[in-house]
Amino acid sequence: MKDLVQNPTSKNPVYRRRLFWHRIGMALSIAAMALGLFFLLWILGTLLVKGFDGLSFRLFTEVTPAPTSDGGGLMNAIFGSLVMVGLATLVSTPIGILAGIYLAEYGERNKVAQVTRFVTDVMLSAPSIVIGLFVYALYVANVKHYSGYAGSIALSLIAIPVVVRTTDNMLKLVPNSLLEAAFALGAPRWKVATMVRLRAVKAGVVTGVLLAVARISGETAPLLFTALNNQFFSADMNAPMANLPYVIFQFAMSPYDNWRALAWGGALLVTFSVLALNILSRTVFSQKAPQ
Template sequence: MSATTSPAGSIPGATKDMRVARALGSRRHRINTLIKVACIAATALGLLLLASILFTLLWRGVAGLSLSVFTNSTKSPGSNGGLLNAIVGSLIQTALGTVIGTPIGLMVGTYLAEYGRGSLLANAVRFVSDVLLSAPSILIGLFIYQLLVEPFGGFSGIAGCLALAVIVIPIVVRTTEDMLGLIPSTLREAVIGLGAPKWKMIVLICYRAAKEGIATGILLAVARIAGETAPLLFTSLGNLNWSVSLGQPMASLPVTIYQYAGSAFDDWVQLAWVGALLITFGVLAINISARVLLRRTK
């Protein structure tokens, strides 16, 4: 004989289970809705703050835009000064900092991804790089100050370039290692199997496969150092006069904004807003370019 279950005995238990399931489903739905509303509110708040910053920069900065901003150097209050020397100084220091820091970061990242996997030295280098990546930029400025400014008795543009290069290095290291790590091992094995040396495999295959990602990391590093103020206060200091000599104090937009923003003179405050607007849209353009490259990489 086959055992049968009484319908009368199973219905109360099934009904209870259904009630419990409905209660749990309703509770999960309420929690999900609450978290969703909180996320949307946080997103809206972030967008509102960002929009208010951009609106304030446009409102206060566009009013001061003129040809003299790009043709005149910084001058004394009331002298119709501009930001030419600060713009050129920022471009020089940012470009040289990137040129110095990028090859070092690229080679260190290549070592971590291709040569030192799992080794004690690679783990130590990776740890130091991560610490340097999160270190406050003012500490890097103080380090370069003790290394190059105080022993040589003066601030200089080259000290500012080196401070920015130190900031660039860990960003490029992390990006290079991550991008090279995404390349399949089978691709490396195929190239090695054809008889190519490892260095040629890295340069001709791995770098080509990861070039968009590495370029994205470099652009992000440029965006990071373009607005740095603290390291330059301890290294290149700033200069109200026109100077492109790396052995002398050199002007820069972040330092000029820092000096002018707290001034009691209206024309200097206006120039500070204009400088902030230029840096913001410059960094915004760099970040958009980096994200476009990253999207192509994905």
């Protein structure tokens, strides 16, 4: 018995077999992780090497150049992306938060809430190009021209489900004892939902908004059918508007060296922006998550 306790592998074949398969599983898991990290680092390394060559002060101060001209930048595309993403965030944030509150407060036995939650899950998994085609058929085809407004609508439809699900999930983490205490003090349900429950998880809700912004910042497919592009600087939201994803898509496939250099610079800019938003959201969430 003493030998069995000190060295179970020598006396217990079941233990040895389980230990063998455990080591096989761990080895396969580590190999899969290493393979994924290898390709991820390869992609990031290529992006850093080629992207830094395209970064310059002119990237932020000049508009997109002609194919064979020297110089040029992405000022119009950066401005267009900021405007459309900003407008989409302003539209999707209140809608997503209010819908998330409704699902958390009335979504247990409410048929409408159940349907809303199902539609939200479908929109989360829907390809972004489908949303772009939907906005094209609903808006662009009727007004007969591309516009920044159409691009913002498409981006809003992508961001809303992310905010809804994040808000819904975060509100469910609030302890029932906190809600019961608020009700015991005579607070109405709407005030408990907004002043107590939502305030308790405000960091998580902000995280959902930041993740939604990171999601829509690099979307290209919806903008192909909505905002399209504009080679010149334009602040008119009712006209075609330049944006970084489309310019990167167009310039990366061109045979011109200056366009490809700008595409790499724009790709690095978008990657760093999304990375910064993800780091910010995770930092805020980890520091201020409800206990």
